[in-house]
Amino acid sequence: xxxKTSDIVIRDPFVLAEEGKYYLYGTRSLTxxxxxxxxxxxxxxxxxxxxxxxxxxxxxxxxxxxxxxxAPEVHKYKxxxxxxxxxxxxxxxxxxxxxxKSESPLGxxxxxxxxxxxxxxxNCLDGTFYLSPDGVPYMIFSHEWVDxxxxxxxxxxxxEDLKRPAGEPFTLFKASEAxxxxxxxxxxxxxxxxxxxxxxxxxxxxxxxxxALMWSSFGDHGYVEAVAYSDNNDVTGKWTQGxxxxxxxxxxxxxxxxxxxxxxxxxxxxxxxNYHEHPVxxxxxxxx
Numbered sequence: 001x002x003x004k005t006s007d008i009v010i011r012d013p014f015v016l017a018e019e020g021k022y023y024l025y026g027t028r029s030l031t032x033x034x035x036x037x038x039x040x041x042x043x044x045x046x047x048x049x050x051x052x053x054x055x056x057x058x059x060x061x062x063x064x065x066x067x068x069x070x071a072p073e074v075h076k077y078k079x080x081x082x083x084x085x086x087x088x089x090x091x092x093x094x095x096x097x098x099x100x101k102s103e104s105p106l107g108x109x110x111x112x113x114x115x116x117x118x119x120x121x122x123n124c125l126d127g128t129f130y131l132s133p134d135g136v137p138y139m140i141f142s143h144e145w146v147d148x149x150x151x152x153x154x155x156x157x158x159x160e161d162l163k164r165p166a167g168e169p170f171t172l173f174k175a176s177e178a179x180x181x182x183x184x185x186x187x188x189x190x191x192x193x194x195x196x197x198x199x200x201x202x203x204x205x206x207x208x209x210x211x212a213l214m215w216s217s218f219g220d221h222g223y224v225e226a227v228a229y230s231d232n233n234d235v236t237g238k239w240t241q242g243x244x245x246x247x248x249x250x251x252x253x254x255x256x257x258x259x260x261x262x263x264x265x266x267x268x269x270x271x272x273x274n275y276h277e278h279p280v281x282x283x284x285x286x287x288x
Contacts, residue, residue, distance in 0.1 A: 098112075124141050153173055
């Protein structure tokens, strides 16, 4: 089936540009907030006409997670394709990110990590892959506000084969540190509480070697795409928030990739409204 970009209803879009093709992944909008059973991919030559949806992961009877299948990202590492994705269960309601593996960008993806990489006792989401300048793999992820009200972006070192954690999690920054633009939200379950959200981290290396980290929260006009910067150009540095977000008009959870012509492109979902969101593509300068 051929679809236009505007017909694809997903959240948290992620693009893998590989061998002249664009592979698009994301959270199924229809099952985002409840029970879920799979992930899809879409394939394009031009970022406008897409073949799909192509199911690349489907829940098996012995797979322990049945809710909140969120934010699949596919990264190529050591010749294989690794999906970082968030899962939850109806019974326990404790989100976390694990890693799946395939020999193809179109799957089928099968569980690879030994359970969740994020701490079992934390609600976590939106794990992304980061490889340090000296080749050490990490997962960067969100420690969700439902645990701490002021959401955090954290990181954890991984084993070389991406099967398990290789260190304790550490905090990069809290959402409230973006004092110039971040806004708190309220939630019916927590009356009177100020809540600050951290979503969708994505690490990007600028041409000059500086390390930027994209992430999403809420600003004056709803959901936003923001950026922070490391002072040592690695995940272990001290992080400073950008003065203003990259995108402010109720869209976010984005990432960057290079198009076939070499131009840098931002994709994110817009609007941030369930059942109506779709990926958009915005050309960017060479650095953020």
